[in-house]
Amino acid sequence: MNKVRTRIAPSPTGDPHVGTAYIALFNRCFAHQHGGEFVLRIEDTDQQRSTDKSEQDILSSLKWLGLTWDEGPGCEGDFGPYRQSERSDIYSDHIQQLLENGSAFRCFCTPERLDELRAQQMQDKSQPGYDGHCLSLSQSECENKCAADEPHVIRMKIPGSGECEFEDMLRGGVSIAWSQIDMQVLIKSDGMPTYHFANVVDDHLMEISHVIRGEEWINSTPKHILLYQHFGWEAPAFCHMPLLRNPDKSKLSKRKNPTSIRYYEAMGYLPEALLNYLGMMGWTMPSGEEKFSLSEMEASFDISRVSLGGPIFDIEKLDWLNGKYIREELTDEEFTKRFAAWAFAPEKVAQIVPLLKQRVERFSDVASLGGFFIDGSLEISEASFAHKTIDSAQSAKILQFTLWKLEALEQLDRDAVEVELHALAAKFELKIRDFLFPLFVALSGKAVSTSVIESILILGIDIARARIRQAILVLGGISKKQAKALEKEFCNF
């Protein structure tokens, strides 16, 4: 058997997600269990959404958890570069091969035509997908369009009939009809490869032997297998892990649950506890022991022990485990050190001090005024939101709208938040001080507090989001029906 090599391939388009860490953990364990290597590759082919900041966040979050990689950015091996945006030449060479051997074709259809096509297919309740329009273009038509610089994409050809059968390491045989598979775009009109194409090319060139990824990819596996065939390459083994779930069983999402690794860091979870918790999602030690370190997991890892039901990410059990780690693994000295490093991180203190200094008369005022910066959840009740003109329903609405605004914000900076909040207050026809009142309470637990905007920035979007959501719940919550109506109103704002 060839050397085992696995990879995690995050896309730097948002917060570092616990799901990424989850899949990374299993990839790392599998590789190391077999004396192989674990590779990190950045899939930044989406030029619109990829950011350097997100990449940095993902890398540092994985490191924080101890999920270091044997090869990847900052740890160059023989298969670099490890960032897809730096591999353009490789993709253009390879797409040329497919164009030449007839397994891919140029498509000049406009996005408008494709939207229309899809809308029609949806209406007819048929399987949405490309209709093969440009397949019938003659060679000369195609050349003329290219010469005229007409924007186009490159798509892969799909067998007209039959089934794609493949082995999943956990599920056994899976078969999907080729008729279900779309003629996937491989190269976008901006010249960048799509995930499907870059992923296959890179996995092959980086000699990835086992692709361990989320269940959401099962349905596109035939596309990948077909690409390996088009190139004449041997496909790796595939293994699809169950998806982490919200308490309502849907795929874990930030709208329903904190998903950012940063959130768990900011809430004061120990990385080793969070990692251990992720390890017990769908997996158990052969001994049955629930508390285990990364090296223990790697030593006893056995992928066949993965269970297939999608596990619910249960914060209560994580809390228990984290407490267990604090009690059993930290000496008083270590606790002191780690708590201080967490609570009094210099960058954080530097931001908080100016806000507190002007509002305190004695140091002994600091804890009650600034305590909410290190508190986890706040003790608030509906009564905390009592206000002379704003009732509970109105408060909940203000909080919900603010939450949506914050979620929509590309980047969290002072000015942007200020502009948005003022705009919202105006729409509500409220004075900014009245409008901000529920936010003060939601974020700090008190009616009197440091600046809301600064507080959001210091707390971080993840904690702010969680607190606002909690406050809405305390205020009686918002039913699905109400949420729908509100969302409509929000869009019209």
Added chain:
RNA sequence: GUCCCCUUCGUCUAGUGGCCUAGGACACCGGGUUUUCAUCCCGGCAACAGGGGUUCGAAACCCCUAGGGGACGCCA
């Protein structure tokens, strides 16, 4: 809508045809220890989705039904 995957206590799970009257952990409820609380200890509650096969024997294998989830983008 079409296709794919999944299904054991509320939750995470053990279980690979007889050790199953289904085990452990979280949560919850009792009790003990503790000046309170927490920790810790002891006890309790609680599940094989339903139906049909195969078998001497099914939680486990097969089929059907139901439920849940996912995928169907010039996002990944």
